[in-house]
Amino acid sequence: MSETLPQAAGNLPELTVSEIAGAVKRTxxxxxxxxxxxGEITEMKLYPSGHTYMALKDEGAKIRAIIWKGNAARxxxxxxxGVEVIATGRITSYPERxxxxxxxxxxxxxxxxxxxxxxxxxxxxxxxxxxFEAARKRKLPMLPQIIGxxxxxxxxxxxxxxxxxxxxxxxxxxxxxxAVQGEAAAGQIAAAIAAFGALRPGGPIPRPDVLIIARGxxxxxxxxxxxxxxxxxxxxxxxxxxxxxxxxxxxTTLIDFVSDRRAPTPTAAAELAVPDRIALAGDLAQSxxxxxxxxxxxxxxxxxxxxxxAGSLPDLPALxxxxxxxxxxxxxxxxxxxxxxxSNRRAxxxxxxxxxxxxxxxxxxxxxxLDLLSHRLATPLRGSLREHRLRLDALAGRLETLxxxxxLARGFALAIDPEGNPLTGAAAARAARxxxxxFHDGDVxxxxxxxxxxxxxxxx
Numbered sequence: 001m002s003e004t005l006p007q008a009a010g011n012l013p014e015l016t017v018s019e020i021a022g023a024v025k026r027t028x029x030x031x032x033x034x035x036x037x038x039g040e041i042t043e044m045k046l047y048p049s050g051h052t053y054m055a056l057k058d059e060g061a062k063i064r065a066i067i068w069k070g071n072a073a074r075x076x077x078x079x080x081x082g083v084e085v086i087a088t089g090r091i092t093s094y095p096e097r098x099x100x101x102x103x104x105x106x107x108x109x110x111x112x113x114x115x116x117x118x119x120x121x122x123x124x125x126x127x128x129x130x131x132f133e134a135a136r137k138r139k140l141p142m143l144p145q146i147i148g149x150x151x152x153x154x155x156x157x158x159x160x161x162x163x164x165x166x167x168x169x170x171x172x173x174x175x176x177x178x179a180v181q182g183e184a185a186a187g188q189i190a191a192a193i194a195a196f197g198a199l200r201p202g203g204p205i206p207r208p209d210v211l212i213i214a215r216g217x218x219x220x221x222x223x224x225x226x227x228x229x230x231x232x233x234x235x236x237x238x239x240x241x242x243x244x245x246x247x248x249x250x251x252t253t254l255i256d257f258v259s260d261r262r263a264p265t266p267t268a269a270a271e272l273a274v275p276d277r278i279a280l281a282g283d284l285a286q287s288x289x290x291x292x293x294x295x296x297x298x299x300x301x302x303x304x305x306x307x308x309x310a311g312s313l314p315d316l317p318a319l320x321x322x323x324x325x326x327x328x329x330x331x332x333x334x335x336x337x338x339x340x341x342x343s344n345r346r347a348x349x350x351x352x353x354x355x356x357x358x359x360x361x362x363x364x365x366x367x368x369x370l371d372l373l374s375h376r377l378a379t380p381l382r383g384s385l386r387e388h389r390l391r392l393d394a395l396a397g398r399l400e401t402l403x404x405x406x407x408l409a410r411g412f413a414l415a416i417d418p419e420g421n422p423l424t425g426a427a428a429a430r431a432a433r434x435x436x437x438x439f440h441d442g443d444v445x446x447x448x449x450x451x452x453x454x455x456x457x458x459x460x
Contacts, residue, residue, distance in 0.1 A: 021095030028100055032091040037063065037102055038110050040084045052079065056087060056102065064101040065089070075107045075183050077224065083118065084110040108221060115220050119227050123254055126229075131236045132257040138241045140261060140272065141209045146172045147273050148208030148240070150192045153177040157214045157266045164270035169277045174208060180215040185225035189213065190234035197239045210273050211240050213255060214266040217248040226253035235259055245269035 015023075039056030046052050050069030055062050065087060067075065079085070088106040093099065109115045126132065147165065151157050158175060165171055176196065178188040199207035213235070215226065225231065226246045232254045235242055244255045249264035256262040263269035 018095065021093065021098060024100075025093040025095060028091050028093055034088065035091055035102070037065075037087045037089075038084070039063070039087070041079055041081055044079060044081050054079065056085075064094075064099055065104050066101060067104045071105050073183060075104070077107050077109060077183060078186075079107055086110050109224070115224065119254065122227070122229055122232075123257070126232060126254070126258070131232065136236070136258075137260045140241050140243070142275065143169070144171060144209035144273060146174060146206050146208045148196045148211045149173060149175045149214060150178055150189060150196070150211065151175065151214040151266075152180045155216060157216050160265075160267045161212060161214060161270045164267050165274055168271060169274035169280075171274055172206075174205070179225075181218065181222045181225055186228035186231050189225060190228075190230045193231075193234040193238050193242075197237070208240055211238065211242040212245060212263075212266070212269045212273060213242065213259070214245040214269060215247065216266070217251060223247055223251060223253055226255050231255060232258050243269045243272055 037056055039058050039062075042055050042057050042062075044052065044054035050072065052067040052072065054065050054067070056065050057063075067079070077085070086108045087102060087104045088108075089102050089104040092101060092103055094101055109118070130136070149158060149161055151161075153175060162173060165173060174196075176192040178192050179185040180189075193211065193213070196208055196211055199205055201207045213226070215223070223246060226244075235244070235255050236258045241260045243261045243263055244253070244259035245263040245266045245268065246253045246255065261272055263272055
């Protein structure tokens with residue numbers, strides 16, 4: 001039994017790992033070139049170098065992808081995890097890891113369905129925060145002097161706004177030029193709104209009274225800058241009343257919900273910003289005519305009322321003439337009365353002066369009157385004093401006669417009845433009346449009892 005040995009591989013070239021990796025890399029780049037890959041962004045990571053690494057996946061596979069720093073500003077959208085995109089770029093490989101990868105040069109949202117879902121999710125989140133409430137919306141100024149416009153400097157939008165404002169009510173316009181689509185558009189629009197709000201009134205660049213954010217029509221992808229969260233929040237934070245005019249009448253973006261007024265077109269935004277001067281002049285003329293008529297009717301009513309009041313008033317000139325005549329009469333009488341009064345008062349003073357005496361003569365008269373009064377008073381007093389003195393002497397003598405010592409010196413008697421008993425009561429009184437002692441100026445009746453001392457009774 002013979003044994004078959006394997007043929008030697010002498011006709012196959014021997015390659016290194018690096019050569020194989022390089023050959024695969026060249027094959028991929030040559031065979032595929034530029035491709036468009038649809039998938040969902042995942043594992044996205046931004047490195048400090050500015051490069052972005054991510055992966056695109058679908059239901060069955062995943063491919064690594066890179067966005068170099070130089071291409072980040074030209075992507076067309078901002079990449080985020082979970083967003084379905086269409087990535088345009090080149091297929092290549094990374095030999096050190098034996099991985100193939102996609103170098104992304106442009107990103108686009110994968111269909112309107114994904115875009116609308118993304119916009120709706122953001123709208124619901126902002127709605128929950130209260131950014132779309134009607135109470136936050138402000139009233140536009142009636143006659144703005146300065147109008148700020150955030151739009152592209154090229155195209156028909158800014159021209160339509162200028163023409164409409166010049167036709168309706170000429171005002172000063174300040175344009176802040178921005179990109180209205182692309183990756184950089186959202187940042188520029190948000191920065192322009194914030195910069196307008198930061199201007200000081202009366203500064204080198206005057207602060208606008210109202211803002212207009214305008215763009216012409218386009219696809220949903222073209223209008224995505226006005227659905228960006230940063231732009232919506234910048235509109236909500238603007239201190240200046242703002243009008244949104246993005247796309248055609250049927251186009252709706254998120255800034256339409258948060259702006260103070262939404263205009264279907266840029267021309268309509270200019271019409272909202274300024275009034276029509278012709279219509280305004282007509283309204284002013286009509287209001288002026290109505291005001292003049294009202295004032296005329298009011299003046300007629302007041303004049304009629306004044307006429308009625310004047311008819312009920314007295315004759316003022318006649319009253320004034322009578323008062324003036326009365327005043328002249330009183331003035332004449334006053335001019336005559338004053339000298340008469342002075343003359344009468346002077347005569348009275350003269351009569352009083354004639355009656356007055358010299359002080360020495362008056363004192364002498366008063367002294368004489370006092371002497372007469374003293375003499376008149378002294379004469380009756382002397383006689384009266386003498387009479388009283390004599391009466392007092394008589395009374396003193398009678399008292400002396402009736403004193404106890406005088407009675408004892410004369411002796412006394414005891415009244416008794418025939419049986420020898422002392423008399424009391426009425427009997428003693430009768431006995432006492434029979435026993436009398438006579439003096440030159442009256443009678444003295446004395447009664448005595450055994451038990452009581454002598455009690456005199458005087459009848460003066």
